[in-house]
Amino acid sequence: MNQQTLSAFIWSVADLLRGDYKQSDYGKVILPFTVLRRLDCVLEPTKAAVLAELEAKIRMGINPEPFLRRMAGVNFFNQSPMDLKKLLGDPDYVALNLTTYLQGFSPEVRDIFERFEFQLQIERLAKAGLLYQVAEKFAQIDLHPEAVSNMQMGLVFEELIRKFAEISNETAGEHFTPREVIKLMVNLIFIEDDEVLSKPGVVRTIYDPTAGTGGMLSVAGEYLAEHNPQARLTVFGQELNPESYAICKADMLIKGQDVANIAFGNTLSDDGHAHKKFDYMLSNPPFGVEWKKVEKEVRKEHEQQGYNGRFGPGLPRVSDGSMLFLLHLIAKMRPAAEGGSRFGIVLNGSPLFTGGAGSGESEIRRYVLENDLLEAIVGLPNDMFYNTGIGTYVWVISNRKPATRNGLVQLIDASGLWQKMRKSLGSKRKELSDAHIDRITQLFGQFVQAEEDGKPISRIFRNQDFGYTTITVERPLRDEAGQPVLGVKGKQKGKPQPDSALRDSENVPLSEDVQAYFEREVLPHAPDAWIDHDKTRVGYEIPFNRHFYVFKPPRPLAEIDADLKRSTDRILDMIKGLSA
Template sequence: MSNPNLSSFIWSVADLLRGDYKQSEYGKVILPFTVLRRLDCVLEATKPAVLAERALREKAGINPEPFLRRASQQLFFNTSPLDLKKLMGDHDHIGENLRAYLQAFSPEVRDIFESFEFHTQIDKLTKSGLLYLVTEKFANIDLHPDTVSNDEMGTVFEELIRKFAELSNETAGEHFTPREVIRLMVNLLFIEDDQALTKPGVVRSLYDPTAGTGGMLSVADEHLASLNPDARLVMYGQELNPESYAICKADMLIKGQDIANIIFGNTLSADGLLGKHFDYMLSNPPFGVEWKKIEKDIRKEAEQMGFNGRFGPGLPRVSDGSLLFLLHLVSKMRPAVDGGSRFGIVLNGSPLFTGGAGSGESEIRRYMLENDLVEAIIGLPTDMFYNTGISTYVWIVSNRKPAARRGKLQLIDASNFWQKMRKSLGSKRKELSPEHIDEITRLFGQFEEANTDAEGTPVPISRIFKNEDFGYRTITVERPTRDEAGNIVLATKGKAKGKPVPDSSLRDTENVPLSEDVHTYFKREVLPHAPDAWIDSDKTKVGYEIPFNRHFYVFKPPRPLAEIDAELKGVTDRILTLINGLTA
């Protein structure tokens, strides 16, 4: 932790909780108390002015709230004459006084403590006889901005979040994206806009529909501040998990940011920022999570609104909703005529290839590629996330592609860009070093095909394709039914009268690349093997898939047989020597 005094203080509180609380529950007490003490210190200097303003406005019969924000010189306020130090003066009524103090905060701050379910912890601490002791601990630590800056406080709080996520029995990855993955995504997001972002007075919006504890928003804000301290990033987010939502809002509040744009709820079934569009977006939605609980809402929107809603291009299978988040982000893009948008989203391998032509997944890929929205897909190493060891991919999506990228898609294989972690965290055993992040960013920025050398063999790490290279037509190949004498059976009625009756047991399908003429392909690949075959054009479907790994496969010829034989002989000879030694 960046501040060793704060670190030792936090763990001294943990020592108090030991025995009455499990390790995994420490965060439920320490995080909200840390927020409370920080806000307590921030409001200390303006407390008399706020109380005076409240008395004045209430006497005049005027709603005091707007005046109280101005008097507090913050985006929030507290109207109680109490603070944590004053609470120490009444040991016997600490619980009810603490509740009254919390209730006197402005609504957006009360919402944080309600989402933390802090009242439950007050009850539990009271029963354990710990409430006064814990409150006293926090009342005696100085978290005033003059002592601990917003940046320092933000760092301490983020490290606490990480620490408690590790201790928790819950999967840390549900609430937390590794920092180096976020840094990579942020680099890729801003790379072509560095010049624009360094102009004075720049204001940009950033949105995360699966905000978690706010890590993506925080890292993006830090990155922009490093480019241009005068730039301002207005941040928006939505989060489903109440505790993560509370932590996200608390983290932003601690850093002095407006928390009015962080919404609670399920982004897919209840978009909390309806009609809003953003300059930049980042998301790490849950991998492979089914959407059965909200299926009715999703299907209703898709059917009633079509392309005027979020899900016009198609719906993936109910067992994996990650592509729904992709479509949600597309709907949040600022129109290209207004400057457009760019976003990064982490997905597993399934959205690249699951579903044949005409399926929901294929139709979503078709929409993305035919509308030229995908700039690049970066394959990350396995074992990068806390809750899964599977392969993951970062999609960079934009409706304002630079001229050189138009009509094209870049694939970058960064699966070998990793270093081993000193200590594994859940499923996370690997991490990206700053050098790896720089190299991936360079490959993306240069937009060129590139190879690396592996034992004298060039291995591709960056490849560039036309969008249509990923498209194909699935054609249905029919063959005639024949009678016992081997004669073709002809239909006797309907539109097909006089034509051969197809034999369903001989029916087959072929995938023909979009770049190739179907009939040319059919003559070359099918007719030489089945001269009586024909295409049922009514059943032809267009599909898209991105077989990522296939494009980076390098054939390794097997070793010479003589070499393998010699190795086997050596092993056999050693075994025989050992056996002879045992029987001697």
């Protein structure tokens, strides 16, 4: 059964719910039932053996749990004699039997259904007389991994969540990232490590602080399995949305990962992996979402722990918390002496340039660039995400840059590399093909300046090229006679007082001497001006689009005049024809 057919089949359950459930509540039934059927199918081949083992170990007075896990062949089990098909054999007691079946699962699975608040839905469906019909629907489909791969299953969950989010006017993009974007990010963070990753028995860790349904972690695992089946990627994550968390946890459980590594809660206020460091990281934090709810905890960590905490360099404005996730990931990097880390994070355009010198955003950029952590930024096409059409950028950060990249940053403009989707999904109208992903990966790997069709597509800069010094230029306050007003007290005694109405500021590139710039650019126009050095600030911004702008000269005036004359002549001829 292909993904579209499977999604359509599961979606048909909505027809049963219509009338008794609001459309926005369909997901509360369909998502947990889909997870339940998936787990049900995974355990089906070993069900009889597990029950026999349970009986034997109870007779021996031995704790059966570790033996049941081993017999099930996966890291979870169910010790109830029930399964989804069996409980349909007693229509009058479906609710009771389903509850008993759920209680028979091992603790990590019971937690999944508690996050879904599934028991409430069982009771609600039973009261509406729908429980048997819904359970029967799901019992008909085969969701065993041999019939539906883990990758297909992940896509099914993502499509269902997107549909439910659209119906209830929620933000679908908060839950997941398009798979081709994840594939690109995975390529970029693993690209220079193929040799290391291909060694037999290698173990690496990967972490996503905004894990959603686990798509990024899954694609990373698939990449490594493809390149080195002997390598092991241990995944870690944290997710705030209960339903997405439950799906992520179920997916990792089936793949044999330790689900204790998937934490629940808000990463910014309650780090579920405090003091842990990782080899690789991926994240697509929400764009432009304020962090007011966690402001107290974040500010406390910033002020009390400084650089010993996660937010030492600075705090962005409360209206957009995406740069807090950037700092969080930097804090999670394994020290360079222990092998270092590399991560990819998707951000919108705002973190590139928002905030002047001395602002929280500028200070964060300053920390990243002055510590030589930024390898590259890839500008993606617009209309790539399900919930927004705005431009997005993948930042690649590393504390183990190859020698050739030291002190340098690569900007790649991939905004022209896309193909139109056959059918739009929300705001997503464009997608990256495999060829586009390969081209971007190649540009990153080659680390060279490049052009396509006469336009720059890859450019390389020094870190300091993005820095500037903001100087405050003062001019004297003058009295009615035009004479400078002098200070009469303290340090200002005898000195010209500044006129706030004439105050100005200048941004001086870091590569230039401030005094030389001032003498060249300011004094010829304002000989009485001076610099207030107490207000001097260093700032950083990355004007990405400016570096790829190609000036197109306007057409010659003669050509424009000729076009206008042709148009006016045509209009005059039409008027003549009407009056004839």
